[in-house]
Amino acid sequence: MKKRDLVVVGGGPAGMAAARAARDAGVRDILLIERDSHLGGILNQCIHPGFGLHRFKAELTGPEYADRFVKMTAAAPEIEVSLRSFVVKLTPEKRVSYLRPGALEEVEARAVIMATGCRERTREMIPIPGTRPAGVYPAGLAQKMINMEGWIPGREAVIVGSGDIGLIMARRMALEGVKVKAVIEIQDKTRGLVRNVVQCLEDFGIPLYMRHKVARIYGRDRVEGVDVVRVDDNLAAVPGSEFSLACDTVLVSVGLIPENELLEAAGAAIDPRTNGPVSAELKGTSIPGVFACGNSFKVYDLVDWVSRDSELAGKAAAAYLAGGAR
Amino acid sequence: MKKTMTCIECPRGCALEVTLENEWKVSAVAGHQCPRGEKYARQEIEAPTRTLTTAVLTRGLELRMLPVRTSAPIPKGRLMDAMAAVKKIVVSSPVEAGQAVAENFLGLGVDLVATRPLGPAPESPAN
């Protein structure tokens, strides 16, 4: 079996920053494994500006932020990048198995950094009664469809959730000519930035209904509309406040969950509440020599802090390796 | 004439009260806690601008869409015209990040620039 000093799983901003920091701290044999055909992770689909104000003192788009780290990764010959490579298994002995086109590879690592990002909560995780027609998408999936595949998911949309992802997608669809009927938020204030409320909703005349929820989605094969209802401070529906909105698309933007199934299967302790790894030390896991960082450690709002903290994970892995660990 | 607006310069989000001389001229601003608030209110009413970020179609490149931005903010009122023009562009040669895909876009004195590098589509693998 091939041996490596350090294997980093996931080539988003977290994995790239961790790999580069480990290399800068003296690690000389690093394999960075990414399932996609490009490095950059979720940043590749976040084509809006709002990245890097802290890190680079410039307002970059997601791809521009990613590109800076891709170049830093490419400039370090100690980091070998394996693209189109899907990690399917991690063992407590730090064996990593991955599928790449035409082969199943197995490597034995002295240290591993998990940087697998997060996935979106789906409609199934928040109760919305009604039928199950086509046209209901997690907002991040719709973002990928529009920004990377060039598909517009519908003509008239309602967005559930007013976090930054929901707001960004409202603007994105409005720019693409989709009629965005409303953003529905169950809380009494948005978690999104004021700037996004102004530039993503007000600029396009999109109403934001706070303390409202989608009571029902209807439609047979395709979404035909939603019922919206006001809720009181206990989040209970206020009778008589319902109204309907016709639409063919519903985007659900109700949060992210760290992606840690590989770690869990390796026997690492996972906090069932956050789905993040339980760890005594910063950016560690309960398995010695296995580290975690980025959105798979905890969900971050700003990529700048992902980069900063992932560099700590890279340094910690380097210190672990320098300590003679096997 | 008065108008209220929320400052977006920082997360504090001051509620600004703007006194208008006419629809597009500010005479006074109140409610801001720092000078950026006043500047924002004047800019936003007298000449609002936005940086457009979107994606253009490609042909023969590694990804189907190329993300782009305007090299500087453009008048807010031109966003939809800009989107209409963006839809007519197809990029078929490899680009570097920062390279212009349309110069002096809509005559606005800004370029439309790629925000990532994009190489040619790989030879389709036989698998």
Ligand SMILES: Cc1cc2nc3c(=O)[nH]c(=O)nc-3n(C[C@H](O)[C@H](O)[C@H](O)COP(=O)(O)OP(=O)(O)OC[C@H]3O[C@@H](n4cnc5c(N)ncnc54)[C@H](O)[C@@H]3O)c2cc1C
């Ligand atoms: C829609 C949206 C908008 C955002 N807007 C902003 C913003 O305006 N400003 C800002 O600063 N931040 C923003 N963020 C947050 C920021 O983008 C994230 O915090 C950051 O990208 C997280 O980096 P990461 O490397 O942890 O995860 P990701 O970027 O998700 O990278 C994880 C990588 O791991 C790979 N991977 C996962 N599992 C495997 C496996 N089994 N084998 C191989 N590879 C695997 C994935 O393919 C991916 O490339 C936004 C996030 C989203 C989702």
